[in-house]
Amino acid sequence: MTSNQWVLRCQSLVKExxxxxxxxRVLDNLEFNLQKGDWVSIVGASGSGKTTLLNMLAGLDSxxxxxxxxxxxxxxxxNEAxxxxxxxxxxxxxxxxxHLLAEFSAIENVAMPLWIQGINKSEALARASEMLAKVGLKSRVEHKPAELSGGERQxxxxxxxxxxxxxxxxxxxxxxxxxxxxxxxxxQLIAKLNQDMDTAFVVVTHDQSFARLAKESYTLLDGQLKPMVELA
Structure with missing residues (x-):
């Protein structure tokens, strides 16, 4: 994406x-920076704008x-494409x-983003098998979502x-x-994956004990991200 360590930056973000x-006004001149490998958690009351913020970060909302x-x-x-x-x-x-596709197996669901990229079927399935092993599902790759527990589906x-x-x-x-x-x-799996992989995570949660596992924890309040310890 870029040669430096910045993955994502929000500059004076406002949503009304x-x-x-x-x-x-749900977001009020919000500033937020995320670097490679960061893990940030965000808590807040229902309606505070947490999901709105995620949608902004993903480009799903303007x-x-x-x-x-x-x-x-x-x-x-x-543009959209x-x-x-x-x-x-x-x-x-x-x-x-x-949001798994019910008619596809676990390995096929995981491989789907690679197929969309045009990666050939055998390579995509091999990479999906490796990734499922990383999340503890090596023996469940051919199971469809209905055959998996809630935790396994997640x-x-x-x-x-x-x-x-x-x-x-x-x-x-x-x-x-x-x-x-x-x-x-x-x-605990999310914590381990963040530690093992060079991927930044932004987690929205109501669970403050989960939020505190992150490297940085915030509360979304009055359209701003505040350090969570301020509101404990």
């Missing part, structure tokens, strides 16, 4: 919604003012719900997000739909 006669830079690229200057290609190459997503989703070796993975409540024990296992 028109609700009635007065606009509602800011009212300000810029989101991936490396040196202002993503607002990309270029943005989609850029996202496929440099960005991974993990959501609260896994591990597949994490493997799919990482398969293209992206510079950044965005995780929106990645353990919010799991029981406490399974959530803990997946959280």
């Amino acid at each position: 919604y028109k609700v009635g006669p007065e606009p509602i 800011p009212t003012q300000g810029k989101v830079l991936w490396g040196e690229q202002d993503i607002q200057l990309l 270029s943005l989609g290609k850029f996202r496929n190459q440099h960005l991974g997503f993990v959501y609260q719900f896994h 591990r597949v989703a994490i493997a799919r997000a990482l398969i293209t070796q992206p510079a950044l993975v965005l995780l929106d409540e990645p353990t919010g739909n799991l029981d406490a024990s399974t959530a803990h296992d997946v959280q």
Whole structure:
């Protein structure tokens, strides 16, 4: 993406919604920088703008003012096709719900982003098999989502997000739909992957103990990111 260590930068990011006669400002001149291999967690009340911020970072929504830079690229200057290609190459997503394709096996779900890139089937499947082994699913590669537990499905989703070796993975409540024990296992996996891989993570979560595992933890409050310790 760029020769320096910056993966992503938000400059004076503002997001407003028109609700009635007065606009509602969700993000207020927010500044945010992310370097290679960083892990940042964001907590905040429902409606505080956490998912809105993730959508801004991914180019899925446009800011009212300000810029989101991936490396040196202002993503607002990309057309939809270029943005989609850029996202496929440099960005991974993990959501609260896994969004796996039910008719495909775990290995096929993980290989899908590589097939979209035009990588041949055998190479894509070999890389997907290796990635599934990294997330502890070496023996489950041929299972379809309905044959996997909730925690296993989320591990597949994490493997799919990482398969293209992206510079950044965005995780929106990645353990919010799991029981406490399974959530803990997946959280520890996320921590290990961040340590082992040169990929930056931004995690939105309601779980403050999970948030504190990150290298930097913030609360989104009044449109700004505040150090989480200030609000403990």
